[in-house]
Amino acid sequence: MPFSDYERVVLAHGGGGRVMQRLIRDLFVAAFGGAALERGHDGAVLRPRGPIAVTTDAFTVSPRTFPGGDLGSLAVHGTVNDLAMCGARPLALTASFILEEGLELRELATLVEHMAAAARSCGVEVVTGDTKVVERGKGDGVFITTTGVGELLVDPPPGPERLAPGDAIVVSGPIGEHGVAVLAAREGLSLEPPLVSDAGPVHAAALALVEACEVHCLRDPTRGGLASVLAELATASGSSMHIREADVPVRPAVADTCELLGLDPLYVACEGRFVAFVPAAQVDDALACLRRSGCEQAAHIGALGPASADPLVFAESALGGRRILDLLSSEQLPRIC
Amino acid sequence: MPFSDYERVVLAHGGGGRVMQRLIRDLFVAAFGGAALERGHDGAVLRPRGPIAVTTDAFTVSPRTFPGGDLGSLAVHGTVNDLAMCGARPLALTASFILEEGLELRELATLVEHMAAAARSCGVEVVTGDTKVVERGKGDGVFITTTGVGELLVDPPPGPERLAPGDAIVVSGPIGEHGVAVLAAREGLSLEPPLVSDAGPVHAAALALVEACEVHCLRDPTRGGLASVLAELATASGSSMHIREADVPVRPAVADTCELLGLDPLYVACEGRFVAFVPAAQVDDALACLRRSGCEQAAHIGALGPASADPLVFAESALGGRRILDLLSSEQLPRIC
Numbered sequence: 134m135p136f137s138d139y140e141r142v143v144l145a146h147g148g149g150g151r152v153m154q155r156l157i158r159d160l161f162v163a164a165f166g167g168a169a170l171e172r173g174h175d176g177a178v179l180r181p182r183g184p185i186a187v188t189t190d191a192f193t194v195s196p197r198t199f200p201g202g203d204l205g206s207l208a209v210h211g212t213v214n215d216l217a218m219c220g221a222r223p224l225a226l227t228a229s230f231i232l233e234e235g236l237e238l239r240e241l242a243t244l245v246e247h248m249a250a251a252a253r254s255c256g257v258e259v260v261t262g263d264t265k266v267v268e269r270g271k272g273d274g275v276f277i278t279t280t281g282v283g284e285l286l287v288d289p290p291p292g293p294e295r296l297a298p299g300d301a302i303v304v305s306g307p308i309g310e311h312g313v314a315v316l317a318a319r320e321g322l323s324l325e326p327p328l329v330s331d332a333g334p335v336h337a338a339a340l341a342l343v344e345a346c347e348v349h350c351l352r353d354p355t356r357g358g359l360a361s362v363l364a365e366l367a368t369a370s371g372s373s374m375h376i377r378e379a380d381v382p383v384r385p386a387v388a389d390t391c392e393l394l395g396l397d398p399l400y401v402a403c404e405g406r407f408v409a410f411v412p413a414a415q416v417d418d419a420l421a422c423l424r425r426s427g428c429e430q431a432a433h434i435g436a437l438g439p440a441s442a443d444p445l446v447f448a449e450s451a452l453g454g455r456r457i458l459d460l461l462s463s464e465q466l467p468r469i470c
Numbered sequence: 471m472p473f474s475d476y477e478r479v480v481l482a483h484g485g486g487g488r489v490m491q492r493l494i495r496d497l498f499v500a501a502f503g504g505a506a507l508e509r510g511h512d513g514a515v516l517r518p519r520g521p522i523a524v525t526t527d528a529f530t531v532s533p534r535t536f537p538g539g540d541l542g543s544l545a546v547h548g549t550v551n552d553l554a555m556c557g558a559r560p561l562a563l564t565a566s567f568i569l570e571e572g573l574e575l576r577e578l579a580t581l582v583e584h585m586a587a588a589a590r591s592c593g594v595e596v597v598t599g600d601t602k603v604v605e606r607g608k609g610d611g612v613f614i615t616t617t618g619v620g621e622l623l624v625d626p627p628p629g630p631e632r633l634a635p636g637d638a639i640v641v642s643g644p645i646g647e648h649g650v651a652v653l654a655a656r657e658g659l660s661l662e663p664p665l666v667s668d669a670g671p672v673h674a675a676a677l678a679l680v681e682a683c684e685v686h687c688l689r690d691p692t693r694g695g696l697a698s699v700l701a702e703l704a705t706a707s708g709s710s711m712h713i714r715e716a717d718v719p720v721r722p723a724v725a726d727t728c729e730l731l732g733l734d735p736l737y738v739a740c741e742g743r744f745v746a747f748v749p750a751a752q753v754d755d756a757l758a759c760l761r762r763s764g765c766e767q768a769a770h771i772g773a774l775g776p777a778s779a780d781p782l783v784f785a786e787s788a789l790g791g792r793r794i795l796d797l798l799s800s801e802q803l804p805r806i807c
Contacts, residue, residue, distance in 0.1 A: 147801075147804070148693060149692070149698055175556075176553060178616075184515055260524065265528045267532075268474075276604075278528065280525030365491070402486075463485035
């Protein structure tokens, strides 16, 4: 760790002078390594072998550390996962930091080290970046924006425009763990055992699926959870969707906490799960592939109906009741990513 | 303008629900248009024809509007310019917004419209993005991070590793206007006539130069100004640099304001200028090319000396004195980009 106790971010860390150069060299270049960064230019050169996907996300999670992850690892996994949802193998990331004057440099260093470790474990390099510093009270510690560039595995890639009536809906694992874990950390709820976020990379499983099946669409249910993603994609596809609530995997601890807090797990964010839409005839192959790829609790939860002028998402309860899963006005839980 | 007076950003604008969907549709998709955004997926597909450059920057300029530009146009031009400095023609931009609860939606709409206009005039499309909202007091209105993807015009591209002893140093126009204009706007200095920022796109001139000459390196002198860029590149190249201060173009209004405020124009940021390093034999061609490309005041300001164990930048004054231009500890003017 290149910083002593109590060293803090000052405006000069974003000032383009010696203090900023030292931060870049001792922290960012040291953690991320790589030839592209060491070149010391304002951009990086990549040589993709074909069409690419590009995706970007700002990360503002609060608190910055939660059971199962932190802002640093989330900023890598979130963008790697969005690339995977485009059917793309991650090739490179860029990272842009907005630091608030007064942030402890040790905390920043820990977040950056976790970013670097997450990037290494996903086989992707942070190739270029930027640092800005804003005055105390004009930010919130640190915000990180990452952009990912990936190579498409299939062309055309999975996307909302390829959804088709009859497609089976598969979810890669139990839902809602990220939102509930962040909420518990933020509100100081002491759950026993503590709920751990599902935050993590999904590219290996998602890309294995793309190679094994004809995947029409992939989407990670982050803000707004599974229900919001389905509602959005029902609109995009022009087909209603039908899911069986009893088939949607939810861990008992998540279900209990949601009940206690009055939350609907179908609307709670995940950061390490995805939904896949595949032709009905391939659903067994898809489930087998996901289970081989570490998604032991992957489940077939429903299907797209025929085209509809007013596409909705219907959830059938275990008792045979039926409700409509509409977009909420807002997220139940702000700043979970 | 899709918003009425006094409508403001609320947390729900980042919540993944209906309120966020409406903001994306009515503001971002409406302003940026384009097939990629309308696809409604979390990423965009690009089909570059060869090697690409990638660059990212967070924009936090304060105040958000200044004579000659605003946060929106700056967020496009800054990244387009960084791509050009890599010798790359801009292909696509991503845009990520961190909004503070309470920001007036009309101001956001104006910034986004200026971004869209800047992108159109640079021939580049905003293909994907992200929006987060933080609580009041945890941000500063709006921060924008843009990432650019561009196609290399030449391979290998210009870069610090190609700098060579004897290279001529050329600057594309008068320096320091951006920093001084932002400072004047922030401090409420009433200069008559008002100083206007040089903020703007440089890709047309820079890429014309790359096609006309053997350009070893390009760099835009933003934070820290011309002197800091030269100091950094002297270190990277392992050669000292020598410049003639009298040959560096500085408009009288900038020189006067700097003198009044105790600033050194060589350290004041530009956002619409660049420095080019070309073989000495090509300096006349380079100047002619720049002047044809709208850089009427382009100037040959110095050269790289032979390799040196302790590379420095020497500035020779009009009276024959000599001083060393070192990296400052910090920038003289925070938050100018």
